[in-house]
Amino acid sequence: MITLRSSDGETFDLDEVVAVELLTIKNMMEDCCADSVIPVPNVEGKILAKVIEYCKKHVKSTAMAEEHAISDADLKAWDSDFIKLDQATLFDLIMAANYLDIKSLLDLLCQTVADMIKGKSPEEIRKIFNIKNDFTPEEEKEIRRENQWAFE
Amino acid sequence: MNLPEEILEKILSRLPTKSLLQLRCVCKTWRTWISHPLFVKTHLRFQLELPEMGLLYPRKSDHDLDLGSHLGISSENIVAILDSCHGLLCIVYRFHSDHFPKPLQELILWNPCTGQCNHIPSPVFVSYKSYWFCFFYDSDADDYKIVRILTLQTMDGTRVDVFLKSNEWRTVVETHASVIASGSAIHFNGNIHCELKAETSWLISTMSKVVAVGNKNNLTRTVRNYADSIVLHTKEL
Numbered sequence A: 001m002i003t004l005r006s007s008d009g010e011t012f013d014l015d016e017v018v019a020v021e022l023l024t025i026k027n028m029m030e031d032c033c034a035d036s037v038i039p040v041p042n043v044e045g046k047i048l049a050k051v052i053e054y055c056k057k058h059v060k061s062t063a064m065a066e067e068h069a070i071s072d073a074d075l076k077a078w079d080s081d082f083i084k085l086d087q088a089t090l091f092d093l094i095m096a097a098n099y100l101d102i103k104s105l106l107d108l109l110c111q112t113v114a115d116m117i118k119g120k121s122p123e124e125i126r127k128i129f130n131i132k133n134d135f136t137p138e139e140e141k142e143i144r145r146e147n148q149w150a151f152e
Numbered sequence B: 001m002n003l004p005e006e007i008l009e010k011i012l013s014r015l016p017t018k019s020l021l022q023l024r025c026v027c028k029t030w031r032t033w034i035s036h037p038l039f040v041k042t043h044l045r046f047q048l049e050l051p052e053m054g055l056l057y058p059r060k061s062d063h064d065l066d067l068g069s070h071l072g073i074s075s076e077n078i079v080a081i082l083d084s085c086h087g088l089l090c091i092v093y094r095f096h097s098d099h100f101p102k103p104l105q106e107l108i109l110w111n112p113c114t115g116q117c118n119h120i121p122s123p124v125f126v127s128y129k130s131y132w133f134c135f136f137y138d139s140d141a142d143d144y145k146i147v148r149i150l151t152l153q154t155m156d157g158t159r160v161d162v163f164l165k166s167n168e169w170r171t172v173v174e175t176h177a178s179v180i181a182s183g184s185a186i187h188f189n190g191n192i193h194c195e196l197k198a199e200t201s202w203l204i205s206t207m208s209k210v211v212a213v214g215n216k217n218n219l220t221r222t223v224r225n226y227a228d229s230i231v232l233h234t235k236e237l
Helices: A023-031 A045-068 A072-082 A087-100 A103-117 A122-129 A137-146 B005-012 B017-023 B028-035 B037-049 B067-071 B217-236
Strands: A002-005 A011-014 A037-039 B078-085 B088-095 B104-110 B117-120 B128-138 B143-152 B158-163 B169-175 B179-188 B191-198 B207-214
Touching: A002 A023, A011 A045, A023 A037, A023 A087, A045 A072, A045 A087, A045 A103, A087 A103, A087 B005, A103 A122, A103 B005, A122 B017, B005 B028, B005 B037, B017 B028, B017 B037, B028 B037, B067 B104, B078 B128, B088 B128
Parallel strands: A002 A037
Antiparallel strands: A002 A011, B078 B088, B088 B104, B104 B117, B128 B143, B143 B158, B158 B169, B179 B191, B191 B207
16 A cells, blocks of 8 residues: 655555556655655646546556456446546646656646647637747748648 | 746647648747757658658649759750658659750659759769769768769779768779669668669670669778779679
C-alpha cells in the first residue's frame, strides 16, 4: 500500500500495482520512499483524486481483461465520461498527468483539448488560453491572407 | 492558465494542418512555434501515424487547381507532378533559355499547405534518352533528397545524380551500361525500390529486374554492381 499526499494535505492510499502507473511515483518508490508517505506538492487533492480514479480504472481493466474481457469500447466510453470536465479542471489534470508522467492519461487529455480547439476561431482560442493578441489589425490580416484557404 | 510549451506542442501536434494554419494568427508566439522546423517535424511524425492521411489540396472554386498560379509560372509549362513525399510535391516544368536550343527542365518543391516553393537549381545539362526522378525523405541524413537517373543519349551510359542539402547536385554513379529506370518508385525503410531495365544495342532481349537502390553508400554500390553485371553479361554473349 502506497500513500500519496496532495499539496493541500489530503492523503490517498493506493495499491502498488496502481501506484506504478504514475511513473514519477514509481521512480520515487524505487529510490527511497517505499514505506513512507509520498508528497505530491504540485497537485491539489481534488485533481489527484481524479488521476487516481483514472489509473485504478485502467489498471483494473488490464488485469480484468484476461478474466472478464472488458471491451475496448467500454473503456473508451468510460474515458469519454471521465473527460467531461470544466476547462480549468482539464488543464489542471493535464499538468498533473504531465508531472506524474502518466502517458495514456496525458494523451487522452491532449486529444480532448485538441478536439476542443478544432474549429474554433483564433479569438475563441485566445479566450481559452488567456492569450493577448499582440498583432496589429494589419498584421493579422496579412497572416489570414497568406493562408487564405485555411479560413475558407 | 498558461500551459507549458511541451504540453502545447503535444496538443497542437494532434491538429490537422488546416487548423494549425488558422492558429498562426492567435499571437506572435504561436505563429513562431507553428512555423518552427522542430514543431513541423513533431507534427508530421504524429500525423504520419494516424490511420488516415491525405494530401490537403487547396481549391479556390469548383474548377481544377490552377497549379501555375501557385508556383508563379505559366501552367502550360508544367510538365508533370513527379513525386510526393510527406505532403510536399516535386514538380517539373519547362523553360526556355537563350543558351540552349531546346527548352530545359527544372524542378520545384512545393508545399501546398503553406504555399512555399523551392526552386531546385538545374543539374548539369546532359543529353539524355530518358530520365527518372525520385523524391524522398532520408531519415538518416534528416533531409529530403532528389535522385535523378539519366540514360545518356550520346553514348550508351547511365548517370545517377543526387540533390543534397548543400544545394548542389552530386553525381554518384557513372556507368557505361544503359540502365533505364521506369515506373513509380517506392521508398521503404530508407531504400528506393525501382524497376531497372537494361537496354543496349547488342542485347537480344531486355532484362528487367527489381533492384533495391539504397540511398546512401548503398546507392553507389548497388546500381554500379547491377550495371556492371549487365556489362559483364553482355561481354559473354
